[in-house]
Amino acid sequence: MVDAGSAKSTDKSHLTAPFTTLIVWPVMDMLKLGMDCIIVLKVASIVSRKLRRWISLFPPLVPCVAVIDEDSSFRTKELMWQAFRKAYPNRPFCLLVPNREIYGTVDLPGTFAQDNRTTFHYNVIRDDGDSALAQDWASFCGLNEYTAGNVDRVALFIDSTGSLKESQVSASRDKFIAQLNVSGIQVSRVYNKQENWIRPFMQSFVP
Known part of the structure; x- marks a missing residue:
């Protein structure tokens, strides 16, 4: 006879859910951050090229x-x-x-x-x-x-x-x-x- 009040649950989702949250979300955040960094670097590279071209066309005045x-x-x-x-x-x-x-x-x-x-x-x-x-x-x-x-x-x-x-x-x-x-x-x-x-x-x- 099994006492319903003391029966052990076979549902182990409470063990895996926290770990899934801890692992998946940081990885997703890191991937998003990585994409943001790539976009920023690409924009910075474009700005740098345009700045160098501007300087070559209009060099600063140096007496x-x-x-x-x-x-x-x-x-x-x-x-x-x-x-x-x-x-x-x-x-x-x-x-x-x-x-x-x-x-x-x-x-x-x-x-x-x-x-x-x-x-x-x-x-x-x-x-x-x-x-x-x-x-x-x-x-x-x-x-x-x-x-x-x-x-x-x-x-x-x-x-x-x-x-x-x-x-x-x-x-x-x-x-x-x-x-x-x-x-x-x-x-x-x-x-x-x-x-x-x-x-x-x-x-x-x-x-």
Whole structure:
């Protein structure tokens, strides 16, 4: 005789149901999350490609400033300048030439001097690190007209291959960088060891 009150049930669904819930639903959620991630990555990839294309068509404005006292070894400057201007037709360029010593000076390419986006100043002071003698390179180059709203960064090249040492213009350099930083504009340094004051700027400067 079996006591109905103590009979054991053969229905084991209460054992499997919780495990089914625990296993199936997280897996489904993970699959859905995975699909969402794939969609997000695809959208991000499309946006990235469009952004790169936009930058290639409309590169950011990056004014260039070169400081060099002589360039006797730079014999292809006319061709180099033409190549630069073809690659970057809207990029402003400022050339600062510290006062002459016995080593010569800088001869401008003809098309550089005629370019309405170039500025050049000769007889820039060698301040030798004396802040009292620091000159306003930003004003020389017309950079005081820019803000972080229209220019993200300025590229700076200072030749130190021979007759000019960077320490000889360090006070003016520091003033220049500080002035731009106050305006929210970064200064990107570029370098070259062959007195070529054009080639260092032939790059995109995209962050």
